[in-house]
Amino acid sequence: MLPLGRRVQDKLEALIDKHMSKIAASKLALSSISSQKLWKKSGRLGISSELFRFEDRKDVGYLLAPTHEEEITSMVASTVKSYKDLPLRLYQISRKYRDELRPRHGLLRSREFVMKDLYTFDYSISRALATYDEVRKVYANLFDELKVPYLVAQADSGDMGGNLSHEFHFPTSQGEDYIISCTKSCGYVANEELAESAIHTAVGSGSGLEVWRGISRDRQTLINVWYPSVTPDRKSQALPEVNMHAVKAIVPQLDASIEDPSVLWMSPPTQSGSRRLLNLVDGRLPDTVRTKIESNSAGISYWPSVEQMPEIAIDTISQNPANQQPLNLIRIQDGDACPSTNCDGHLKVERAIELGHTFHLGTRYSKPLKATVNVPVELQEDGNAAEGLNTTQPSKSSQEVPMQMGCHGIGVSRIIGAVADNLADDEGLNWPRVIAPYEVVVVASKGELEEAAVEVYDALSTSSGSQPLRDVILDDRTQSFAWKMRDADLIGYPIIVVVGRTWIAKGMCEVQCRRLQISEEVPLEGMPEFVDVLLDQL
Template sequence: MSQIGASKVALSSISSQALWQQTNRLEGYGPELFRFADRKEVPYLLAPTHEEEITTLVSKTIKSYKNLPLRLYQIGRKYRDEIRPRHGVLRSREFLMKDLYTFDYSVQSALSTYEQVRAAYSRLFDELKLPYLVAEASSGDIGGDLSHEYHLPTSIGEDNVINCDSCDYVANEELAATRLNPSEDTPPAEYGDVLTAGVWRGVSKDRSTLINVWYPASYSDDDINSYAIKSVLPELDSSLIDSTPFWSSTSSKTRQPLRLVNIVDYRLGSPFTIALETNPNPKFLLPEGADLDLSIITSDYITTSTNGDPLNLLRIRDGDDCPRCESGKLKVRKAIELGHTFHLGTRYSEPLEAHVQVPKNLIEGDGSTAKSGSMTTVPMQMGCHGIGVSRIIGAVADHLADSKGLNWPRAIAPFEVVVIPGRGLDKESVIVSEYLANSQASRPLDLLLDDRSESLPWKMRDADLIGYPVVVILGKGWSTDRLCEVQCRRLSSVSHVVLEDLPMYINQLLTQL
C-alpha cells in the first residue's frame, strides 16, 4: 500500500443504517448484516465493508481535483452474519481485512489507479510464492462494472474458478462463459413428454414470482447455474433450497398478483418454447399441489441473455470449449478467494455527494491548461480493493501444512529461522543467533532462539508444528566439527554448514520460500 502512495486510516466498526439507506444497500446486502439499535433506538450495524463511511469522510474534506488521486486503506475487523461459518478462519462472522479505497477525478485516472493496485496485489501474492489465479469477476453487491478476484486453488475451496488450458482466460463461476454449439443439440419436439426436459423451480425475493428453469432431462437440478439465472432475472432468491412452498403460501394468503417466468436453456431449442407457450399445461408448469388457474397468472418466457446470446443455464464442466480461443478447453477448479479489486465508478460518490471541481478540459481528456470559468463539478471516480488477511492465514495453513505441522512462506512466517540448541550448548546457540542477526554477509535474518529447557527432540517436533521456514540445530555436528544442521522441510533439504557460511546459505533457502 505504501508503494502506491496509500495512507492508512481507521474507520469505525459501527455504521449508521441511515447511511446505508442512502446508497440503497441496507436491504440489498441481505441478512448478512448485523443490525442493532442504541438506547435512543437509532439503528446501527456492524460494518461488513466501509464504502459508505470512507466516501462520506472524503466528501466532507476533498473539494478540488488538485487533492486527487487519493488512496486510503485500513486493516481492521469486519462483521458478517454468515449462514454457514466454517473452515476456521476461512469463513467466520468476524474477520480481519485490508481494504483500500481510491478516489480520482476522471475515469481514465481511476482505471490507471486500478491497474496500479492490481500490480501491487500481484507483487504481494508473488512474494507469498503461492499458485494463485487472477479471475475476471462479477462486482455483486459492492457495485461497479470491473473487478478481479485473487484465488488460491485448493480442494477445500468453496468457490469455483474456471480457466483455459490454452489461453489466459480465467473467470469465476459468476462470470465464466463457454463457447456454445447449438447445432450439436437435438431439440425435443414438444414439452408434453416429461422425458424431454427437466425443470428447476425457484421464487423471487418478494415471493410473487414462480421461476421455472427448463433444461435437458439428461442433466439434473445440481447442474443448474443460479448465476446464469440471476443474470437474466436478478430478483431470484437463490438462498432457498426448497422455494416453491413460499410461492404457494403467497398465492393462498395474499391478493398480490402472481407471475410465472419460464426460462429455457438453449439446448431445448425453439420448438420446446413454442410448445410451452401455445399449449400451457398446469401439470408441468406449476408445482405439485398448486391448485391455480393459469389464466389469472401473468406468464413470461426468457430464451436469450440480456445481450441476445443463446441462454446457457447449466454449470460449466471440465472440457467445455473456451469462449476466448478456438482450441482451448476449460478446467473447473475449487479455490479460496484471497483478494478482490473493484472499479466502482460513481456508485457511492453520487448518492453521497462526493463531488470535486475539475477543469472541463481534464474531463474531456485534452490535458491543456484550463481557462478561467471553465470548471465543472463531477462525482469522484472510486475503487475499492480488499485482501482477506485472516483468510490468507487459513488458506496458507491448509495449503502448505503436512503431517508434521504448519509450513509458512517466508513473507508471513512468525520468524524466518529458529535456532535450537542441544543439551549443554545454550551459550553456543546465543553466539550463533547473534552472528546470524548481525551478519553483514547478507541481509539480517528474523530469527528466534529456542532456549527452553525441553529436550532437543521435543523442540524439533514443536518447530515442525509451528512451521518455521528454516530450522538450525546445534547438536553432535557442532560439538565435533563446528557444523550447524540446517533443515528446510518444505524443500526437503537437510545440510551441515559451517558458521561463516550459514547466513548466506539460509538466505538462499529463504529466496525459494
C-alpha cells in the first residue's frame, strides 16, 4: 500500500472499529504464525489445500494463518470458565495468508490479504443466534455507510463448519461468485452453492437426455449425471449446465478438474478395492427415464467397460439425501421459478464479489479444543446439555457445556480492491467519502492564487458548529495546474475545489463533484456549508 492507499485502508479499519464498538466487541491481535498441532486437534489441518506450511529448525510444524478459529478458541478455553464471563466478542484486523491456486484480480484474490475477523462466544444456542442476528445488522449498517450496493445471501459454511452462514456481496460483472435472487419481494437471496429453483417434472419419453460424467479423486467411482436437454418450465431454451456445487454436495470426493474421466476409468485400477458407478438423476426427467436408469436398461447408454465388469456396483440416487426432495442438478438461469412457497416470482442471476461472511459455528471448535463453561441447569436449553463434553457436574446445580461460537469476517483489502475497480470511471478512481484518502482537495494555479488556495484550505479544514472536521488536502506541488487537475480525478477525491480565474474575477471557487455531476461557483464565505451538503450525499 502506497501512502494514499494506506489512508484508504486506515479509514476503512476505523469504520470497522466504529461499528464493532456498537456490539461491545474488543480488539486484539493474534500471531500470523500458528501451530500445525493445534489445527490437527481441531480437525482442519488435513482439509484445506491452501495452507502455507513450514517447519522450524527443530522440525516443529507451523503454518501462516488464513484465519484464527483455533487460536482464539484455545485462548478463550484457558481463560474463561464461567457463563457469567459471556457473551464475549473479540475481533482483530490483521494479515492473513492463503496458498491460492490461481491468485488474480489484484487485491480481490491474493496470497496475502487483510481481513477483519470477529469471534463470538455464548453459553446457549439461543443467545448465540441472537448474537448472530446482531452482527448481521451491524454489518448491514457498515455497508450502508460505505454507500455501495450490496446483497445479503444465504451461504454454505464449507470447511469453516456450522450450519448457518450469510455472505455480503458487491454485485459486479467482474465477480467470481454467482448470487441468485427473486425478482419479487419474497426476499429470497442465496449464493449458487445453496440456491434452489422450483422443479417441474417433465412428461413423455425423455428423448432429450443428456449425461455429464465425472470421477472421484481415488478413481474408484464413476459419476453419471443425467439431466434433460430441454426444460419446458424455463424461459431460456439454452442447453442446461450441470451445477457442480449440487454434485459435490452428494459426492464430496468428486474431482471436478478432470474434463474427460474416460481415460482414467478405462485404465487398470491403480489401487485395490471395489469400483462403483453412481447415477445421479435430475428431478426434471420423466419417471419413465428414471426407471430405465435405475434398472440399468439397455435403452440407456452405459460405457462398455461397465457391461464387461459385472462386479462393479451400480447405484442410483434421484432424491436429495438431506431432504428427500428430487435432485436439482442444473445450474440456475435467469427466469427460473422462485423456490419460495407462495411466490410466483422468477430468479435473477448476478455475478458478485464476496466482501463479508458471517458463520454460526456452534460447537465446531469449542468441543475439540475443550472451550467449556459451567452453566446452571435452569439456564440450559434442550439439546445444549447434550452437547457437553461430559456429564460430570461440579455441583448439583450446574453442568459443563461447550461454548456456542460465531465467526464473522470482512475482507478489508478485498473491499478496497472491489470499490476501486467497480466505482472507477473514465476519469479515474471514485471513492466513497467514508474511505476516500481525503474528502476534499484544493487545487490552485501557480502564482498569486497559491496564497488564496491556503486561505480556502484553512476555511475548509476548520470545523463549523456540530459539523465534524473535514479531511482536506492542499495540492501545493510544483507540477502544472492541468496536471494536478488530472491527478485529482485519477486519485478519486470526492470533491475538488478549484482556485482559478473566477477567484480573481469574482472571489469565488469552482466546486466539482464527479459522482454527483456537480460543478458550481461558490463564494468563500458559503464554501464550508456547500461542501458539507455535498459530502452528506457521498
